[in-house]
Amino acid sequence: MAAKPRPKSDAPDASDRVSRIREGVTAAILEHRLLPGTKLGEDEIGEIYGASRTLVRTALQQLAHEGIVNIEKNRGAFVARPTPADAREVFEARRLIEPTIVDRACEAVSPAWLDRLQRHLAEEREAELRGDARASVRLSGEFHRLIAEMSGHSIYLGFLKELIARSSLIILLYRRHDTPACGTDHHAGIVAAIRKRDREAARGQMLSHLDEIEAELFLKDPAADELRLADVLGA
Amino acid sequence: MAAKPRPKSDAPDASDRVSRIREGVTAAILEHRLLPGTKLGEDEIGEIYGASRTLVRTALQQLAHEGIVNIEKNRGAFVARPTPADAREVFEARRLIEPTIVDRACEAVSPAWLDRLQRHLAEEREAELRGDARASVRLSGEFHRLIAEMSGHSIYLGFLKELIARSSLIILLYRRHDTPACGTDHHAGIVAAIRKRDREAARGQMLSHLDEIEAELFLKDPAADELRLADVLGA
DNA sequence: ACAGGCGAAACTTTATACAATCTTCGCCTG
DNA sequence: CAGGCGAAGATTGTATAAAGTTTCGCCTGT
Numbered sequence: 430m431a432a433k434p435r436p437k438s439d440a441p442d443a444s445d446r447v448s449r450i451r452e453g454v455t456a457a458i459l460e461h462r463l464l465p466g467t468k469l470g471e472d473e474i475g476e477i478y479g480a481s482r483t484l485v486r487t488a489l490q491q492l493a494h495e496g497i498v499n500i501e502k503n504r505g506a507f508v509a510r511p512t513p514a515d516a517r518e519v520f521e522a523r524r525l526i527e528p529t530i531v532d533r534a535c536e537a538v539s540p541a542w543l544d545r546l547q548r549h550l551a552e553e554r555e556a557e558l559r560g561d562a563r564a565s566v567r568l569s570g571e572f573h574r575l576i577a578e579m580s581g582h583s584i585y586l587g588f589l590k591e592l593i594a595r596s597s598l599i600i601l602l603y604r605r606h607d608t609p610a611c612g613t614d615h616h617a618g619i620v621a622a623i624r625k626r627d628r629e630a631a632r633g634q635m636l637s638h639l640d641e642i643e644a645e646l647f648l649k650d651p652a653a654d655e656l657r658l659a660d661v662l663g664a
Numbered sequence: 665m666a667a668k669p670r671p672k673s674d675a676p677d678a679s680d681r682v683s684r685i686r687e688g689v690t691a692a693i694l695e696h697r698l699l700p701g702t703k704l705g706e707d708e709i710g711e712i713y714g715a716s717r718t719l720v721r722t723a724l725q726q727l728a729h730e731g732i733v734n735i736e737k738n739r740g741a742f743v744a745r746p747t748p749a750d751a752r753e754v755f756e757a758r759r760l761i762e763p764t765i766v767d768r769a770c771e772a773v774s775p776a777w778l779d780r781l782q783r784h785l786a787e788e789r790e791a792e793l794r795g796d797a798r799a800s801v802r803l804s805g806e807f808h809r810l811i812a813e814m815s816g817h818s819i820y821l822g823f824l825k826e827l828i829a830r831s832s833l834i835i836l837l838y839r840r841h842d843t844p845a846c847g848t849d850h851h852a853g854i855v856a857a858i859r860k861r862d863r864e865a866a867r868g869q870m871l872s873h874l875d876e877i878e879a880e881l882f883l884k885d886p887a888a889d890e891l892r893l894a895d896v897l898g899a
Numbered sequence: 900a901c902a903g904g905c906g907a908a909a910c911t912t913t914a915t916a917c918a919a920t921c922t923t924c925g926c927c928t929g
Numbered sequence: 930c931a932g933g934c935g936a937a938g939a940t941t942g943t944a945t946a947a948a949g950t951t952t953c954g955c956c957t958g959t
Contacts, residue, residue, distance in 0.1 A: 445737075460818065472706055490722065490725065490726070491729065492727070494726065494729050502680075517816075518817055518818060518819045518820075519819060519844055522815070522817075522819045522820065522823075525745075525760065525761065526760065529760055582753055582755060582756070582757075583750075584753045584754060584827075585753075585757065586755075586759045
């Protein structure tokens with residue numbers, strides 16, 4: 430009686446149909462296959478995933494709540510186009526949250542987790558060697574998410590998922606050079622600090638890692654958005 | 665051409681129908697008129713707000729994303745019942761974010777904002793004098809939201825809105841005594857620090873304020889949930 | 900008397916149809 | 930020939946109806 434057999438915390442990413450749509454579109458955006466400003470027609474997506482507009486709409490609303498899609502009334506859904514101001518907010522939030530997350534992760538180290546991290550680093554290196562930019566971008570984000578999962582703090586994890594998704598768009602829009610994703614070496618350093626359970630070092634490395642990513646961005650006046658986008662689109 | 669007349673950032677809480685439903689239900693939960701575990705039938709809510717189930721469903725999904733409603737597959741939506749573990753996470757996140765928020769708020773002080781804060785404190789005192797517990801709970805949360813708005817950081821604001829809503833449920837479930845909301849005096853002290861633009865003092869006061877709120881909670885083993893809820897419900 | 904299973908009712912989920920709105924393209928006018 | 934008006938097409942917002950699932954009561958059998 431006291432302990433009900435009902436699953437208390439259902440998996441956040443259940444394998445229902447709307448989640449498939451959401452994750453599919455999210456992946457497309459995070460891998461830079463869908464560029465900022467792209468219109469996401471409901472029929473269009475529905476046809477791709479073989480789903481009715483009802484489900485597509487649900488998925489798009491969730492993505493809008495996560496900040497990677499903008500829904501304009503009577504006009505439809507578009508891939509979000511963060512402004513430089515948005516970018517600064519996102520990275521300020523990450524600088525606040527991620528050091529704390531990696532701190533907590535240090536306390537949760539286990540052979541299983543270290544193995545997982547190690548395998549991830551290998552994947553990242555491989556993608557970088559292949560020159561697979563899409564995979565690099567995706568894996569780079571997943572590294573940060575992995576640490577958040579490791580921290581065991583579901584709220585931080587939820588927040589960070591949002592921030593990572595937005596960061597991906599920001600990096601696409603505002604990166605100066607075509608640097609090979611955000612340095613894989615930094616990730617290795619963070620893992621090393623985690624392995625040694627050196628919380629202070631982990632915090633410091635995470636912070637400087639984020640600083641370096643942001644330093645490579647070109648966050649000028651908002652008016653430059655249009656130009657920058659046109660450049661990215663190859664116009 | 666460069667500057668399009670389209671409204672760049674639409675108001676987050678537009679006055680459309682789904683927002684009215686969302687805000688109505690949120691208010692009901694935050695004012696403790698809807699208790700944790702309460703079933704939120706779609707027909708029921710739809711009839712109250714004179715809306716179709718389509719709109720109600722949209723609103724409920726948004727609330728689920730905010731963490732104050734749980735949607736169980738094929739069973740419906742229920743007011744969330746945070747566990748003690750959830751509560752600890754929420755307050756840990758608030759202790760991380762809110763000092764930073766109030767720090768930023770110190771830089772945004774203006775006569776208009778100080779007036780707004782002052783009027784809010786007056787409202788809080790009045791509600792407390794009236795012994796209006798519902799208004800007190802609501803206003804207490806709104807104070808923290810006000811400071812987040814003042815900080816001008818939209819991401820922090822979004823995060824904090826979630827945390828505040830969950831905190832309200834947590835306080836209802838786990839508060840020891842029926843203390844008169846979280847101390848209005850603390851709020852006054854925070855406002856004083858903001859007025860003096862004393863960022864360090866503001867951070868410190870916010871932190872101790874949150875500590876005190878959490879200290880008044882009774883966060884024991886998860887199994888106590890049921891008993892506690894039964895107690896609150898007067899069963 | 901009680902345990903187990905069957906069945907109906909209520910609800911959520913999904914799909915489809917209708918209405919409102921915006922965009923676009925053509926045409927007319929100055 | 931440029932600019933604006935207007936109607937057709939397309940797309941989204943909303944409501945309603947069909948389908949599937951869960952739950953609860955009741956009945957039967959032991």
